[in-house]
Amino acid sequence: MKKTVLMVPMIMGIVLGMPAVSGANPLSTQENRTSVATVGSTAKGSVTSNSLTEKALTENSTQLSNLIRxxxxxxxxxxxxxxQADAQREMGIAxxxxxxPKLRFGAANVPVDSWSLTDDSMTNLTLGVSQQFPRGDTLQLQKEKAFQQADVTEDNVQLRGLAVAQSVSRLWLQLGYLKEAHSNLSTRIELQRQLVRQLETNYALGKKSVQDVLSVELAVSTLEEKLDxxxxxxxxxxxxxxxxxGADWLTSNSANAASNQVQWQSLDGLLSQMTVGDHYPQFKQHPLLHQADKRIAIxxxxxALQEQNYKPQWGIEVAYGDRRASSMTTGKAPDVASAFIxxxxxLFTSNKQDRSVNAAKYELGSARLDRDLLIQKMNAQVNGLLSDLNGLQQRTLRYCDHLLPQSQAHLAAVxxxxxxxxxxxxxxxxxxxNSLALQLDYQQLVTQTNQTKADLAYWLNAFPVDVIELTHQRSSF
Incomplete structure (x- = not known):
C-alpha cells in the first residue's frame, strides 16, 4: 500500500508531462481556498460590464466617425x-x-484627250466647303443625356461612400466583439488552469483520477485553441x-479602441418613428432611388432623340471654280461659283422612325417598373432589418432582465x-x-444589434457621421 501511494506522483508526472517529485507536500485545504478567492476576484474584475456609460458610447461613436471619415x-x-463622371460630361460637350466642315479641292471638267486646264472653258479648279447640320435638337439632347449619365455615376460615388461606411462599421464592431471575447476566454482559461492545479493536488493525494485531470486539461486546450x-x-x-x-494603420494601436457598441443617435431618432410597413418617405433620398429617377429621365x-429622326438633316456646300481657258469673245473665261443645300x-417612317420611338417608349416603361421593383426590394430589406432588430432587442432584454441576473445569483449561491x-x-x-459564457453570448447579441443598425444606417443614411456630405469632397490623390 505504501508503494502504491509513493507511485502516485510519478504516475501523475508521466501522464501530465510534469517532473515527478517524491515526497512533495500538497497544498492544504486552506491554501487552496486562499488561491481560489484570489482567482475569484480576478475573474470578477475581468468580466466586461453589461452596458456602457453615455460617455463611453459617445467616445466609441467618435472613434467610428473618424474611421469612416x-x-x-x-x-x-x-x-x-x-x-468618370467628369469624363462623361466632357464627352457630352464634345x-x-x-x-x-469639309474642304473640297480639285479640278473639274478636264478634257481627257489633252489633260489641259486651258483648252476647254468648262475646265476649272474648284475649292469648296461643306457643312452638315444635325436633325432638330439632336446635339442638345445628346449633351443632356451625357450629363444625366454623369449624374448617375456621381450617385455611384454616394453609394460607394455608404457601402464603405457600412463595411467599416460592421468590421469595427466585430473587432470590438472579438476583443471582448478575447478577454472573456482568457479569464475562463485562467479559471480552468486553477482547476487543473487543484485536481493535480487532489490526484497526488489519491482523491481524483487521472481522467479528471486530463478532462479539464482538454477543456483548457480547447479554450486556448479558441483564443488563437x-x-x-x-x-x-x-x-x-x-x-x-492604409497599410500604416496595421502598425498603429488604433485597433485597441475598437468596441462592439456605439451611439446611433440619428438612427435611433428615425427608428422611433418607424414600424414594419411602407418606408418610402424614409429612404426616398437614397442614391439608389436617385439613380432610378435619373435612368427614367435618360x-x-x-x-426625344428618336423623335428627332422625323426631322430632315440639312447640309450646305459652297464652291468656287477658277477657269484657266480663254473665252472666244471676252478673253479669259470668267470664274464660276456654286452653292447647294x-x-x-x-418619308417612309413606319419601319424605322416609328419603330425606334416605340422601342424607346418600351424602355421607358421598363425603367419605371425597375424603379417600382427597387422600392419594393428596399422596403423589404428595411422591414427585414427592423424585424431582426426587434428580435435582437427582445433577446438582449431577456439577458439583462433574467439570464445575467440569474447567472450572478447562481454564482453567488455556489x-x-x-x-x-x-x-x-x-x-x-x-x-x-457558465456565467462568463452567458456574458459572451450577451456581447454577441449586442454586436449583432449594432451591426444590424449599421445595415439600417446604409438605407437611411444615418451613420454617426453624414456620409453623403463626405462624398461631396472631391479631393484627389
Missing amino acids: RAIGEDYQRISLYH SATYMD LNWQQQQQIQAQLSEWL KQTDI TLDIP KRAYDSNTASFAEWVAANV
Missing part, C-alpha cells in the same frame, strides 16, 4: 468615379458640337480595414456553498465559466 477620404474608388482563432480573426479584420485605412431623353426627307464546504471547487469554477 478617413476611409471615405482615402477611398480611391470614390475619386475614380468622380473622374458630342454637342457641330461636325467639322480569436487572435487570427482579429488580424484578418484589421487587414480588411487596411483596404480603406429614357425620356432617348425618346442638301437634306434628307423622312460561492457561499463553497465557502461553507457544501460545494466543490469544480462546481465553483463551472458556475464562473
Whole structure:
C-alpha cells in the first residue's frame, strides 16, 4: 500500500508531462481556498460590464466617425468615379458640337484627250466647303443625356461612400466583439488552469483520477485553441480595414479602441418613428432611388432623340471654280461659283422612325417598373432589418432582465456553498465559466444589434457621421 501511494506522483508526472517529485507536500485545504478567492476576484474584475456609460458610447461613436471619415477620404474608388463622371460630361460637350466642315479641292471638267486646264472653258479648279447640320435638337439632347449619365455615376460615388461606411462599421464592431471575447476566454482559461492545479493536488493525494485531470486539461486546450482563432480573426479584420485605412494603420494601436457598441443617435431618432410597413418617405433620398429617377429621365431623353429622326438633316456646300481657258469673245473665261443645300426627307417612317420611338417608349416603361421593383426590394430589406432588430432587442432584454441576473445569483449561491464546504471547487469554477459564457453570448447579441443598425444606417443614411456630405469632397490623390 505504501508503494502504491509513493507511485502516485510519478504516475501523475508521466501522464501530465510534469517532473515527478517524491515526497512533495500538497497544498492544504486552506491554501487552496486562499488561491481560489484570489482567482475569484480576478475573474470578477475581468468580466466586461453589461452596458456602457453615455460617455463611453459617445467616445466609441467618435472613434467610428473618424474611421469612416478617413476611409471615405482615402477611398480611391470614390475619386475614380468622380473622374468618370467628369469624363462623361466632357464627352457630352464634345458630342454637342457641330461636325467639322469639309474642304473640297480639285479640278473639274478636264478634257481627257489633252489633260489641259486651258483648252476647254468648262475646265476649272474648284475649292469648296461643306457643312452638315444635325436633325432638330439632336446635339442638345445628346449633351443632356451625357450629363444625366454623369449624374448617375456621381450617385455611384454616394453609394460607394455608404457601402464603405457600412463595411467599416460592421468590421469595427466585430473587432470590438472579438476583443471582448478575447478577454472573456482568457479569464475562463485562467479559471480552468486553477482547476487543473487543484485536481493535480487532489490526484497526488489519491482523491481524483487521472481522467479528471486530463478532462479539464482538454477543456483548457480547447479554450486556448479558441483564443488563437480569436487572435487570427482579429488580424484578418484589421487587414480588411487596411483596404480603406492604409497599410500604416496595421502598425498603429488604433485597433485597441475598437468596441462592439456605439451611439446611433440619428438612427435611433428615425427608428422611433418607424414600424414594419411602407418606408418610402424614409429612404426616398437614397442614391439608389436617385439613380432610378435619373435612368427614367435618360429614357425620356432617348425618346426625344428618336423623335428627332422625323426631322430632315440639312447640309450646305459652297464652291468656287477658277477657269484657266480663254473665252472666244471676252478673253479669259470668267470664274464660276456654286452653292447647294442638301437634306434628307423622312418619308417612309413606319419601319424605322416609328419603330425606334416605340422601342424607346418600351424602355421607358421598363425603367419605371425597375424603379417600382427597387422600392419594393428596399422596403423589404428595411422591414427585414427592423424585424431582426426587434428580435435582437427582445433577446438582449431577456439577458439583462433574467439570464445575467440569474447567472450572478447562481454564482453567488455556489460561492457561499463553497465557502461553507457544501460545494466543490469544480462546481465553483463551472458556475464562473457558465456565467462568463452567458456574458459572451450577451456581447454577441449586442454586436449583432449594432451591426444590424449599421445595415439600417446604409438605407437611411444615418451613420454617426453624414456620409453623403463626405462624398461631396472631391479631393484627389
